Amino acid sequence: MKQFTVVIVDDHTLLSQAIQAMVNTFNKFVVLYTCKNGQELVDKFSHQENIPNIVLMDINMPIMNGVETTEWISKNHSKVNVLALSVEDEEFTILKMLKAGVAGYLLKDTEKDVLEKALIEIAENGFYHTKSVTTILMNSLSGNEVKEIDITDKERQFLKLSCTELTYKEIADQMCLSPKTIDNYRNSLFCKLNVKNRVGMVTYAIKNKIYTL
Amino acid sequence: MKQFTVVIVDDHTLLSQAIQAMVNTFNKFVVLYTCKNGQELVDKFSHQENIPNIVLMDINMPIMNGVETTEWISKNHSKVNVLALSVEDEEFTILKMLKAGVAGYLLKDTEKDVLEKALIEIAENGFYHTKSVTTILMNSLSGNEVKEIDITDKERQFLKLSCTELTYKEIADQMCLSPKTIDNYRNSLFCKLNVKNRVGMVTYAIKNKIYTL
DNA sequence: TATTTTTAAGGGGAAAACCCCTTTTTTAGT
DNA sequence: ACTAAAAAAGGGGTTTTCCCCTTAAAAATA
The missing domain is CATH 1.10.10.10 (Winged helix-like DNA-binding domain superfamily/Winged helix DNA-binding domain)
Structure with missing residues (x-):
C-alpha cells in the first residue's frame, strides 16, 4: 500500500515529536523528519533531501514563520501541500495563511481523527477546509475583505x-x-x-x- | 512491574492526545485520562475518579489556569506531583508555578527523553528541576525575589x-x-x-x- | 478595640495627548 | 514628465492625562 510522506515544522521539540508519533500511527502516512523552523525546512528542501507530500506547519516560529515558509513552498515546491496547525483562530492570520497557499488550516484543539481525515483529504484531493475556515474565505472573496492595512x-x-x-x-x-x-x-x-x-x-x-x- | 499513573491537562486536544500517546510508550507510565482545563480536573478529582501519581500540566488555559489548578492540587491532593509543561520561559511565571508547588517545570521545546527522565525522577524522588529553573529558585530565596505585586x-x-x-x-x-x-x-x-x-x-x-x- | 488598608472624593495645576489646519520637499509610480 | 504618496514641520487650540496634596468613611486585620 502506498504511503504518503509528511514533514513536521514546529519549534517546540516535544510537541513535534509527539505529533510525529501520532502521525506514524496513521497507516497511510509516515513522517520523514521534523524541522524547528522555516529556515531549516528551506535548507533541507534546497539540498534535495526527501521532499514530502505534505508539510504539517506551525505558524508562530522564530527566524522564519509559518506564513513566510508557506509562501516559499508555494513558489518553489508547488506540489507539496501545506497543512497549517495553529493555536490562533484570528481571521486575519487564517486569511494570511490561505493567501500564502495552505491546503488546510487546523486549530490545535481538534481531535486526532480530524487530523487523520484532513491528511487523507489533502493527500487525495489537495485540500481540506472546515466550515469556519470556508466561511472566512467566502467573506474575503465577496469583497468583505479583511483589509490589509499598509503602514509605512x-x-x-x-x-x-x-x-x-x-x-x-x-x-x-x-x-x-x-x-x-x-x-x-x-x-x-x-x-x-x-x-x-x-x-x-x-x-x-x-x-x-x-x-x- | 509497577506502573505510575498520569493525567494530562491541556486545552489543545490534539497536543494532549499526542502527548498521551507519547507517555503511553514510556513503559513505567500510563495515562488515565485527559482534561481540557483545571476545572475539569477539579471535577474529576472531587468525584473520586482515579487520582493519578503525576499531573502533566499546561499553564495557559481558559477558565482555570495552571497556577490556580496547581495550588488547588497542592492543598487538596498533596500526594499528587505536578509537572508543568509550558511554552513560557519568563522568570515570574516559573516562580509562580514553583510557589504553587510544582514538582518540575519543563519547556515545550525539550526532548522526549528529557520528559521520560523527568517523569521517572518525579515518580521516585518527588521532584525534577533543570539547572535554569534551579538558578531562578536560588535567586528567589537569596532575597533577589521577583516581587509579587498585590493589586486590589x-x-x-x-x-x-x-x-x-x-x-x-x-x-x-x-x-x-x-x-x-x-x-x-x-x-x-x-x-x-x-x-x-x-x-x-x-x-x-x-x-x-x-x-x- | 485599635490600627491599617481599601475605597471614595475633591482642589488645583502642569504636562502631554489629541485634533483641526496649511506648507514644502522628497520619493515613488504610471 | 506628471501625479500621487510619503516625509517633514508649523500654528493654534481643546481635551485628557498626570501629579501633587487633603479628607473621610468603610472594611479588613491584628
Whole structure:
C-alpha cells in the first residue's frame, strides 16, 4: 500500500515529536523528519533531501514563520501541500495563511481523527477546509475583505516606540524629528488603524505582532 | 512491574492526545485520562475518579489556569506531583508555578527523553528541576525575589478597563465612581507597577495576563 | 478595640495627548 | 514628465492625562 510522506515544522521539540508519533500511527502516512523552523525546512528542501507530500506547519516560529515558509513552498515546491496547525483562530492570520497557499488550516484543539481525515483529504484531493475556515474565505472573496492595512516604514517605527513609556516628545528626539511630524504619524495611524487613542495603537501593535512585549 | 499513573491537562486536544500517546510508550507510565482545563480536573478529582501519581500540566488555559489548578492540587491532593509543561520561559511565571508547588517545570521545546527522565525522577524522588529553573529558585530565596505585586480587586478592574480605548472619565462612569477616585487608582497603580504612564499600565496588564487581547 | 488598608472624593495645576489646519520637499509610480 | 504618496514641520487650540496634596468613611486585620 502506498504511503504518503509528511514533514513536521514546529519549534517546540516535544510537541513535534509527539505529533510525529501520532502521525506514524496513521497507516497511510509516515513522517520523514521534523524541522524547528522555516529556515531549516528551506535548507533541507534546497539540498534535495526527501521532499514530502505534505508539510504539517506551525505558524508562530522564530527566524522564519509559518506564513513566510508557506509562501516559499508555494513558489518553489508547488506540489507539496501545506497543512497549517495553529493555536490562533484570528481571521486575519487564517486569511494570511490561505493567501500564502495552505491546503488546510487546523486549530490545535481538534481531535486526532480530524487530523487523520484532513491528511487523507489533502493527500487525495489537495485540500481540506472546515466550515469556519470556508466561511472566512467566502467573506474575503465577496469583497468583505479583511483589509490589509499598509503602514509605512516610518509609521511602523513610530508605532513600536509608542508601545514604550516614552512621550511623543521623547520619541521625536529618538527619531530625530520635530514633535509636529510625530503628530502627523500619530494622526495618520489613528485613521489607518481605526483607533481613538494611544492605547488603541498599543493594543493593535501587540495584537498584530508589530511590537513584541 | 509497577506502573505510575498520569493525567494530562491541556486545552489543545490534539497536543494532549499526542502527548498521551507519547507517555503511553514510556513503559513505567500510563495515562488515565485527559482534561481540557483545571476545572475539569477539579471535577474529576472531587468525584473520586482515579487520582493519578503525576499531573502533566499546561499553564495557559481558559477558565482555570495552571497556577490556580496547581495550588488547588497542592492543598487538596498533596500526594499528587505536578509537572508543568509550558511554552513560557519568563522568570515570574516559573516562580509562580514553583510557589504553587510544582514538582518540575519543563519547556515545550525539550526532548522526549528529557520528559521520560523527568517523569521517572518525579515518580521516585518527588521532584525534577533543570539547572535554569534551579538558578531562578536560588535567586528567589537569596532575597533577589521577583516581587509579587498585590493589586486590589478594584485596581484590577480599573486596570483592565485602562487597556481599552475608554477615557478615564468613561471608565469612571462604567465603574460608577468619580473621576477623582479613578485618578487615585491610576496613581496607586503607577507606583505599584512601577510605570510612568497609561501605556506602561497596558503593557504590564497584557504581559501579566490581567488583560487579554 | 485599635490600627491599617481599601475605597471614595475633591482642589488645583502642569504636562502631554489629541485634533483641526496649511506648507514644502522628497520619493515613488504610471 | 506628471501625479500621487510619503516625509517633514508649523500654528493654534481643546481635551485628557498626570501629579501633587487633603479628607473621610468603610472594611479588613491584628
